[in-house]
Amino acid sequence: MTSLPKRPSAKKLGLVIDLDTCVGCHACVVNCKEWNTGGYPAPLTDQNPYGKDVSGAWLNRVHTFEAGEGAEGRTIHFPKSCLHCEEPLCVTVCPTGASYKRDEDGIVLVDEDRCMGCGLCAWACPYGAREMDMGVGVMKKCTLCIDRIYNENLEEVDRVPACVSTCPASARHFGDLGDPNSAVSRLVAERGGYDLMPEQGYKPTNKYLPPRPRRDASTAGAKPEALDEASPEGGFLGWVDRLLSAV
């Protein structure tokens, strides 16, 4: 049913993305693609993958932005996937009942056996979280790796989304944002986590942690100290130096 749950779920599974530590390596993008082309929404197709005009459906993408000017400017790598909103217009506009928001944990999913590929949900998402899979003919989106996080065949440590498990900088955190005492909620509170485009009114579950301020703004543009003149006194290199200087 594309009507939303009557009350927002108590449990709100989602991601917290740390823009301070993300190094922009795209490992999360690749592992997301890797897992999801073999897992629950499989396959996640590409068109013309080895030729010109490569194209394909990806559930997570990393953009890189610059903010600010000159020495104060910052480069910020910005991963973006479905934010599992509390008010997901993508769900309510769906005419077939393929899009739905789960009552029990707030995850937004697509039932691929009902999706007719009209694309209206992608229009309804302000964040660009949904992409049409041209090979399969249905809409694809982040499932929060629903086939990992509840998978009892995996070690408990692996029951996190593929993007979280692979991040080498620990810039991605997974947990229950509906529980104010969860690790992710505490992280959001400590670091001033925020919503993307709050003015659109979708109430996204995923939060972003802002880049930390520079340690000392006065050193931002300072030149490094000049290196000392190389003049070894003794030992082998001193002997070579004296010898070559004498020649």
Added chain:
Amino acid sequence: MHPAYSVIFFTTASGAGFGLLALLGVLGPLRLLPADRWFGLSALFLAFALAVGGLLSSTLHLKSPARARFAFSQWRSSWLSREGVASIATMAIAGVFAIGWVFFEATAGWWAAAGLLAALGALLTVFSTGKIYAVLKPIRQWHDPLVVPVYLLFALATGAVWLDAVVAVLAGGSVAVGLGTIIVVIGAWGTKVAYWKRIDQGRSPSTPESATGLGSLGQVRLLMAPHTEENYLQREMGYRVARKHTAKLRVVAGFFGLAVPVFLILAGWLLPTGAAAVCAVLAALFVSLGVVIERWLFFAEARHTVTLYYGDRVG
């Protein structure tokens, strides 16, 4: 937004079909149109053909059209689903109305009730079409209170010119129908001009700064896109072609959709029946052409907030 030709044809054709059906459903029972069998058959056939043709063409943009049958299920939340349900229900009721007009040459009594109900259904269908676009908050140009009135008025305007054409060809023309047509065509374009003014003056509440939440650091600009090639989102929502020709295309749309047909209808009043009929049919074709351009602009001018993540400053 990328203008899909199937969707442009769909909204133009089915808008005209349901507009014509609404007019027939009201003017027939009011005895303002001939209760003649051949008139009813021609006018209702045209309305059905436009509506059904439009609805069928809308399935062309689906990636899995076989599952379109599910699209009638979510009328509780989805305007697209409501449009589907309303269109089928309207066709069924209009079918009953058509039986009376074509087989019994009757448009009164219960047949009239069917006609009025079909007219209501036709308007509800077009209302739903407009709502599909109007609820989409990320697209400022569509999330506008004038979008639904414009859809309804253009459905009635295109329906009216086709009705005027049928009346001119089969019933020797009618100044009253022609005058009514001119009024509703002017009303539709007048509302459209007001809409264009609104979208030209409005601003999206979203910016690259709000989209990334990085505004406190300064102005945000894209340094590297996530991939080297264009993706589905950019193809579907990053359409830029002809945006720079917007002003000219608006004039072209108004010329074909308003000036030419009004002139043709007026000229028809001075010409003999045969020539007047040709003028009326040409007027209907020109209005439809103008509305196709208007509909194309409706897509091409619309900007989606997702483009803020791909280097656009304005969402």
